[in-house]
Amino acid sequence: MVEDCLSKFVQEQLWNQVPVAIALIDRDFRISEINSAFKEQYGGGVGRPCYEVYKGRKSRCKNCAAAKSFSDGKTRVREEKGRIDEGEQRYYIVHMIPLRQPDGHIPCIVEMSTDITLTKQLEHDKIEAERLAAVGQTVAGLAHGIKNVLMGLEGGMYVMRSGMDRSDEERIKRGCQMLEDNVARISTFVKEFLQFARGHTPKVKLTDPNKIAQKVYDMFYQKAAMAGIGLKLNLQEKIAMAMMDEMGILDCVSNLVSNALDACEISDKPGRSVSLSTLDEHGALVIEVADDGVGMDYEVKKKVFTNFFSTKGSDKGTGLGLLTTSKIVQEHGGKVSVESEPGKGSVFRLVFPRDRLPTMHKKEEG
Amino acid sequence: MTDSNEGRKKILVIDDEPSVVIYLETLLQDNGYNTISASNGNDGMEKALEHHPDLICLDITMPEKSGVSFYRDIRKNEETKDIPVVIVTAVTYYGGDPEPFKNFLSSRHIVPAPDAFFPKPIDKKEFISKINELLA
Ligand SMILES: Nc1ncnc2c1ncn2[C@@H]1O[C@H](COP(=O)(O)OP(=O)(O)O)[C@@H](O)[C@H]1O
Ligand SMILES: [Mg+2]
Numbered sequence: 102m103v104e105d106c107l108s109k110f111v112q113e114q115l116w117n118q119v120p121v122a123i124a125l126i127d128r129d130f131r132i133s134e135i136n137s138a139f140k141e142q143y144g145g146g147v148g149r150p151c152y153e154v155y156k157g158r159k160s161r162c163k164n165c166a167a168a169k170s171f172s173d174g175k176t177r178v179r180e181e182k183g184r185i186d187e188g189e190q191r192y193y194i195v196h197m198i199p200l201r202q203p204d205g206h207i208p209c210i211v212e213m214s215t216d217i218t219l220t221k222q223l224e225h226d227k228i229e230a231e232r233l234a235a236v237g238q239t240v241a242g243l244a245h246g247i248k249n250v251l252m253g254l255e256g257g258m259y260v261m262r263s264g265m266d267r268s269d270e271e272r273i274k275r276g277c278q279m280l281e282d283n284v285a286r287i288s289t290f291v292k293e294f295l296q297f298a299r300g301h302t303p304k305v306k307l308t309d310p311n312k313i314a315q316k317v318y319d320m321f322y323q324k325a326a327m328a329g330i331g332l333k334l335n336l337q338e339k340i341a342m343a344m345m346d347e348m349g350i351l352d353c354v355s356n357l358v359s360n361a362l363d364a365c366e367i368s369d370k371p372g373r374s375v376s377l378s379t380l381d382e383h384g385a386l387v388i389e390v391a392d393d394g395v396g397m398d399y400e401v402k403k404k405v406f407t408n409f410f411s412t413k414g415s416d417k418g419t420g421l422g423l424l425t426t427s428k429i430v431q432e433h434g435g436k437v438s439v440e441s442e443p444g445k446g447s448v449f450r451l452v453f454p455r456d457r458l459p460t461m462h463k464k465e466e467g
Numbered sequence: 468m469t470d471s472n473e474g475r476k477k478i479l480v481i482d483d484e485p486s487v488v489i490y491l492e493t494l495l496q497d498n499g500y501n502t503i504s505a506s507n508g509n510d511g512m513e514k515a516l517e518h519h520p521d522l523i524c525l526d527i528t529m530p531e532k533s534g535v536s537f538y539r540d541i542r543k544n545e546e547t548k549d550i551p552v553v554i555v556t557a558v559t560y561y562g563g564d565p566e567p568f569k570n571f572l573s574s575r576h577i578v579p580a581p582d583a584f585f586p587k588p589i590d591k592k593e594f595i596s597k598i599n600e601l602l603a
Contacts, residue, residue: 113561151575245528245557245558246557248557248586248587248588249487249557249587251587251588252484252487252490252587252588252589253484253486253487253490254556254588255490255588255589256486256487256489256490256491256493257486257490259493259494259591260489260493261492263493263497272493273490277492278487279489281485283486400529412530412531434506463482
């Protein structure tokens with residue numbers, strides 16, 4: 102009795118009322134049966150090839166998951182790009198479940214696709230919102246830094262002019278020095294500001310993360326050696342390529358390495374070292390910079406990203422490095438994480454979940 | 468520079484920017500004050516307890532101990548709670564209105580608000596006349 106009800110429920114209600122498009126695909130990759138949701142989404146399709154209906158293609162997809170399920174009998178779940186609908190790319194989660202006869206033969210595959218375009222859109226909006234927040238913070242930070250420089254310049258002018266009024270050689274020199282210091286700071290600002298501005302139009306392309314790490318290593322190797330700091334490079338072999346803005350990420354990694362070297366230089370421990378590593382971990386690309394320098398206490402750690410903040414002398418620090426870094430990383434859908442202990446050292450990690458990395462507007466796959 | 472100028476009022480300048488410190492000290496000395504300086508809140512607290520300045524010029528964003536926590540501490544300490552404090556900061560307050568920031572500084576009125584507030588870069592004349600007024 103219950104079984105009858107259940108099979109009726111499956112046949113009539115479930116089949117036609119779930120908001121999931123379901124089709125049966127036969128061994129010729131033709132659609133043999135569809136439910137109501139499918140009909141609504143694709144406007145029919147019985148008797149036509151699946152690739153034509155799903156993707157608007159003329160031949161079978163490379164990497165056809167249905168073909169694989171026919172041959173190994175396994176269920177597959179994939180995220181697929183569907184057709185472009187009124188100019189909008191649609192995304193689906195597709196379940197492919199082989200239907201098996203008692204003799205083991207698989208006559209068809211049940212393909213269930215759930216439209217996740219909206220979810221994707223929300224995710225994208227969230228990344229965009231995070232990006233904008235980072236931009237706002239950076240601009241506020243810049244304004245802050247520039248005001249300090251301006252005050253330094255006005256101070257230099259005051260000291261120099263009043264020195265001239267009193268024919269006080271010492272004062273004139275001091276004023277000049279203040280002007281020079283603050284002009285030098287402006288050039289550092291401009292350089293970092295350009296770094297920041299370039300992030301606006303990231304040039305994203307398929308990039309080898311190890312190549313970036315190697316370049317940064319080459320940039321800093323000499324400097325580290327001269328300061329007596331060991332710089333080590335640990336690359337994960339054959340790490341997968343990633344869609345990234347190579348210049349942007351290069352800036353991020355060099356910011357981290359430069360900070361790590363500064364942290365070692367301040368510390369007076371012997372045998373200090375910095376290591377730069379690449380690795381894949383839980384579906385994310387990770388670029389890690391670890392040092393055994395001075396480390397940070399809770400107060401400093403709290404502020405490194407959120408505010409315009411530097412603990413270095415005015416000639417060295419701008420407090421822009423980590424802000425820019427987190428902005429660029431966020432633009433790639435990633436996060437910067439930090440672990441640190443005063444006196445022990447710090448570990449900064451750029452974590453890029455691979456499924457959040459930018460996607461290319463390449464020609465439809467195949 | 469001029470500890471010999473006995474009888475002059477003494478001002479403590481706290482800022483982590485060397486140029487700002489030199490600027491403010493020179494300007495204040497030129498206007499008849501003695502000065503001492505500190506480059507962060509901890510150093511500033513020591514100097515305040517040791518020298519009992521007549522007024523403090525305070526920056527907000529500084530390493531180690533920020534101006535915010537320095538301000539709250541100095542207002543809670545019996546020895547220092549009545550020293551006038553003039554904030555000189557690059558912190559941008561919203562829409563140019565310093566009131567919310569003053570409230571924040573006074574921990575929402577647990578301690579009194581600072582005596583004056585100057586955004587960087589300062590207006591020299593206004594700055595000096597405010598200091599003269601506070602020390603009159
Ligand atoms: N590896 C590190 N070890 C210790 N402190 C660090 C490290 N990286 C960053 N910091 C702290 O974070 C602050 C901000 O860094 P950053 O944004 O790069 O600015 P800057 O290097 O110009 O000071 C530094 O001044 C320092 O106090
Ligand atoms: Mg830096």
